[in-house]
Amino acid sequence: METTLNEIEVRVLGSLIEKELTTPEYYPLSLNSLTNACNQKSNRDPVMALTEEDVVRALDSLRFKQLVVLSADGGRVPKYRHLMAEKLGLMPAEQAIICELLVRGPQTVGELRTRGERMHPFGDLAAVEEVLSELFHF
Secondary structure (H helix, E strand, O other), rough: OOOOOOOHHHEEEEEEEEHHHOOOOHOOOOEEHHHHOOOOOOOOOOOOOOHHHHHHHHHHHHHHHHOEEEOOOOOOEEEEEEEEHHHHHOOOOHHHHHHHHHHHHHOOOHHHHHHHHOOOOOOOOOHHHHHHHHHHHO
């Protein structure tokens, strides 16, 4: 089944994946943390200025598409997590590449390697190309 995402859903999903990989101690994310992550000025292209209402609408849509869930951690603030890895059977290297594409758009293999290193180590450009090859088989 094909799923289409709008630009805000792409940013929300990419931000959730990024924060899981780069700051797992703060993941899952509250609405406030997720909104801040979506509006970051670094590691984003384009830079966005989303409101909490924009993020809530995107979360509702992503929950309907079974890509995001409300975490069952039971804290006093609701927190959200993505289901991409489980839904698509993604390995950490694949998650890192998908994340970079979601938060920054099209990039060269070299850019993906350099920028993806903060989420997953890639030995060389061939390692990134191998991951991209695997992803294109979906």
